[in-house]
Amino acid sequence: MRCLITAALSAFLMVAAASSGSADPAAGAAVFESNGCGGCHYTEGPAREKTIDDQLAKKGPELWYAGSKFQEDWLTAWLVNPEPIRLLKFGSLTDDNPGDHPKLADADATSVTAFLMSLTSADVEADAVDPKNNPKGRLIFTKKMPCSGCHQYAGRKDVIAGGRSGPSLVDAGTRLNPDWILAYLQKPEVFKPVKMMPIFVGLLSDKDMMNIARHVASFKPKK
Ligand code: HEC
Numbered sequence: 493m494r495c496l497i498t499a500a501l502s503a504f505l506m507v508a509a510a511s512s513g514s515a516d517p518a519a520g521a522a523v524f525e526s527n528g529c530g531g532c533h534y535t536e537g538p539a540r541e542k543t544i545d546d547q548l549a550k551k552g553p554e555l556w557y558a559g560s561k562f563q564e565d566w567l568t569a570w571l572v573n574p575e576p577i578r579l580l581k582f583g584s585l586t587d588d589n590p591g592d593h594p595k596l597a598d599a600d601a602t603s604v605t606a607f608l609m610s611l612t613s614a615d616v617e618a619d620a621v622d623p624k625n626n627p628k629g630r631l632i633f634t635k636k637m638p639c640s641g642c643h644q645y646a647g648r649k650d651v652i653a654g655g656r657s658g659p660s661l662v663d664a665g666t667r668l669n670p671d672w673i674l675a676y677l678q679k680p681e682v683f684k685p686v687k688m689m690p691i692f693v694g695l696l697s698d699k700d701m702m703n704i705a706r707h708v709a710s711f712k713p714k715k
């Protein structure tokens with residue numbers, strides 16, 4: 493009997509190990525370092541403890557809260573095939589994104605994902621935002637606030653609309669954690685002390701921030 497239980501347990505553990513792949517955060521951290529990723533990205537936060545010079549010293553976005561910001565499946569796929577997210581070069585308002593981000597092989601992408609997903613921020617409340625395309629959020633995004641002036645999104649008949657100065661929000665619902673979108677709007681001081689995106693705290697109520705976070709999190713490819 494005991495033997496059966498042990499066998500069942502070890503079979504279960506094998507399945508669990510197989511489904512999480514080679515997902516070991518420490519191994520991923522080593523791959524991250526050996527590929528020079530840390531030369532362009534901070535993996536330690538919070539941002540508010542960094543000076544503006546610290547911020548500008550890196551050529552890429554901060555990753556110390558990557559596990560709270562991204563969806564895991566998106567992250568692994570992107571590390572293998574990094575299509576531009578920002579239309580313009582990071583930190584520039586004039587140059588195009590050269591689209592030359594380093595690529596990782598599948599196995600390395602899986603382990604780096606495990607590492608990055610282990611970097612989370614206590615300032616993101618879990619399960620706060622239920623993605624939903626809602627008229628209120630859409631109205632704020634496209635009309636009442638200038639969001640669409642800086643961010644691309646799939647508009648009517650899925651034609652890409654919107655501005656180019658911010659990261660594209662097309663399919664943001666498969667890339668970003670909905671809870672992070674809300675936290676980002678509510679607590680800009682935590683996530684982005686050097687910012688080209690205006691602060692909406694005081695302009696939008698918490699309720700409207702929730703509406704808009706739900707709306708942006710509903711941006712998904714049409715099936
Ligand atoms: C030469 C500088 C540079 C190096 C080296 C580099 N990155 Fe990046 N990384 C960038 C830039 C610039 C962006 C923004 C790209 C975009 O918006 O399309 C970026 C974006 C990212 C993003 C998305 C972040 C976000 O907030 O949108 C992740 C994740 C990432 N890099 C991981 C890595 C990993 C893992 C490595 C090592 C294999 C790496 N990067 C190496 C410059 C770099």
Ligand code: HEC
Nearest residue numbers: 637638639642657658659673684686687688689690692704
């Ligand atoms: C003046 C241009 C501008 C406006 C207006 C603007 N943004 Fe942004 N937004 C940016 C930029 C630039 C970033 C990249 C971070 C940074 O540099 O501050 C960003 C980042 C973001 C992100 C994170 C995207 C990512 O992948 O990191 C979200 C979500 C977002 N904005 C939503 C909104 C919403 C919702 C509104 C309207 C309430 C809005 N933005 C208005 C320029 C803008």
